[in-house]
Amino acid sequence: MTKIFIDPGHGGANPGAIAASGLQEADVTLDIGLRLGRILKNRGYEVDYSRTENTTVSLAQRAQAANSWGADYFISIHCNSNPDPIYKGTSTYCFRLGIPAAVLAEYVNTALIEAIGTPDLGVMTANFAVLRRTQMPAILVETAFLSNPEEAALLAEPVFRENCAIGIANGIDNYLSAQ
Numbered sequence: 001m002t003k004i005f006i007d008p009g010h011g012g013a014n015p016g017a018i019a020a021s022g023l024q025e026a027d028v029t030l031d032i033g034l035r036l037g038r039i040l041k042n043r044g045y046e047v048d049y050s051r052t053e054n055t056t057v058s059l060a061q062r063a064q065a066a067n068s069w070g071a072d073y074f075i076s077i078h079c080n081s082n083p084d085p086i087y088k089g090t091s092t093y094c095f096r097l098g099i100p101a102a103v104l105a106e107y108v109n110t111a112l113i114e115a116i117g118t119p120d121l122g123v124m125t126a127n128f129a130v131l132r133r134t135q136m137p138a139i140l141v142e143t144a145f146l147s148n149p150e151e152a153a154l155l156a157e158p159v160f161r162e163n164c165a166i167g168i169a170n171g172i173d174n175y176l177s178a179q
């Protein structure tokens with residue numbers, strides 16, 4: 001059974017980005033992460049999480065938990081933010097191009113945008129600790145911008161969060177089917 005480790009970004013002492021409405025990234029990522037876990041379990045995957053409550057978990061702990069569990073894939077869920085509220089859209093990060101994680105990132109980014117209809121900002125690389133310290137293909141999904149009022153309103157909706165989870169799950173399915 002393929003083992004997917006879900007990492008809802010931030011939590012506890014670290015709320016992440018906060019929308020003008022007061023909506024906190026940590027709450028959005030946890031809800032999307034739990035929804036994604038339920039969907040993946042229903043589709044026959046084995047699932048574990050870096051957190052299932054509003055708790056503080058360090059970046060090193062997140063990677064280590066995935067490594068010691070023996071995850072096949074690591075999916076970190078975030079919301080984007082920019083000082084300029086005009087920015088909107090979806091992007092997915094991998095550690096570098098030319099590795100399996102980059103291909104997974106392409107599949108997930110494409111399927112997620114299909115599911116939620118956001119502008120496509122594409123796949124990017126970043127030296128994020130959770131991407132660097134994980135021993136399995138790892139991606140970080142920036143679902144939408146909490147700093148953009150329109151996308152913040154969407155991120156507050158359960159239906160939109162469910163569609164985020166469905167899109168990410170579809171991307172994982174599509175990637176694995178193509179291998």
Ligand SMILES: [Zn+2]
Nearest residue numbers: 009016078079
């Ligand atoms: Zn974040």
